[in-house]
Amino acid sequence: MKNKQHITLFLVDDHTLFLNGLKSLLEPLPGFSVVGEAQNGLEFLSKFKEANPDVVLMDISMPDMNGIEASKKALEINPDLKIITLSMYGDQEYYSKMLETGVRGFVLKDSDIQEVKAAIQTVADGGNYFSHQLLRGLILAKRGAQTSEAEEDQLSERELEVLIEICQGLSNNEIADKLFISKRTVEKHRANILLKTGCKNTASLVVFAIRNHLVEV
Numbered sequence: 001m002k003n004k005q006h007i008t009l010f011l012v013d014d015h016t017l018f019l020n021g022l023k024s025l026l027e028p029l030p031g032f033s034v035v036g037e038a039q040n041g042l043e044f045l046s047k048f049k050e051a052n053p054d055v056v057l058m059d060i061s062m063p064d065m066n067g068i069e070a071s072k073k074a075l076e077i078n079p080d081l082k083i084i085t086l087s088m089y090g091d092q093e094y095y096s097k098m099l100e101t102g103v104r105g106f107v108l109k110d111s112d113i114q115e116v117k118a119a120i121q122t123v124a125d126g127g128n129y130f131s132h133q134l135l136r137g138l139i140l141a142k143r144g145a146q147t148s149e150a151e152e153d154q155l156s157e158r159e160l161e162v163l164i165e166i167c168q169g170l171s172n173n174e175i176a177d178k179l180f181i182s183k184r185t186v187e188k189h190r191a192n193i194l195l196k197t198g199c200k201n202t203a204s205l206v207v208f209a210i211r212n213h214l215v216e217v
Contacts, residue, residue, distance in 0.1 A: 007124045010036035010053035012044045012070070013086060014062040018109065022057070025113045032120070041070025048074060048081075055120050056083045058103070060094050068094060072101040082123045087134060099206055105129035105169075127169035128202050135164050135209055155196060162189040167206045 009026060011034060013019045023034050036051035038044035040062045048056065056074070060067040071083050083103040087095070088110075095106065104123040107116055108131050119129040155163065158179075165175045172190065176183045194200070197208045 005031050007032050007055060007120060008035045008051075008053045009033065009120065010038070010044070010048055010051055010056045012038045012041070012056065012062070012067065013059040014039045015059075022116075026116070029113075029117060032117075041065025041067060041073075044070050045073055049077065054082065054124050056081060057086050057107075057116075057120075058083050059086045060098065068097050068101060071098065071103055075102045084119055084123055084129065087131075106134055107131055108134050122169045128167065128206065129169045130167040130206055132164055132168055135167055135206075155193060159189050159193050159196075162186060163193050163205060163209060166190065166193075166202060167209060169202070 009032060011019055011022055011026075013022070016039070019037060019039070023037065026032050027034055035053050036044075036047050038047055042065045044056075044058075045065070058067045058071055062070075067085065071085075074081055074083070079102070084105045084107055085095075085098050085103050086109055087106045088108065098106075105119055105128050107119045107129070111119075111131060111133075115131070119131075122129040161179060162175060165178060170178065172183050172186045175181075175186045179186070193205065197205065199205045199208050
């Protein structure tokens, strides 16, 4: 049985310099070890079962087989596999497809190592992690999009703030502390967000945040 304090990682990216750089940053961190590497989806699928990693860091755009297809096939084999997408701003069109496959989060490739570490720990513990910078950028980029027909279905500015923190995997207590509001207020906002969006869980909230009409907030 694996030590809960030790997290094994599998890195998948077609850029050797980035792959090696990420490995060199992660390996020295206490409690982390890299047990596998691949430069495309096909190579990953041939290796990941034997490596049996706790968390996979998966690039999206790769030759031979991209991260979307590789994640989908891997999760069909092992539905409990925890995958974090390594993302760039130019990958927006692929985000919802990755989420639909069941990945647990997104981290921008230019994030600092402390955010990558936080994402890995959150996902390893069973949570979801979505880069605050990435989500806010996506939402702001949609300001010219069509808004929801029903004005009451639109999220308030505070609800948007709470949604972004939920998508990062923060608990109600953590959100309350970060936004300087009470836990009861966070619970009320969370209930309103779920009601307005028709979502049932964190993953579907993230899909909503990316695909739907979070614009005139």
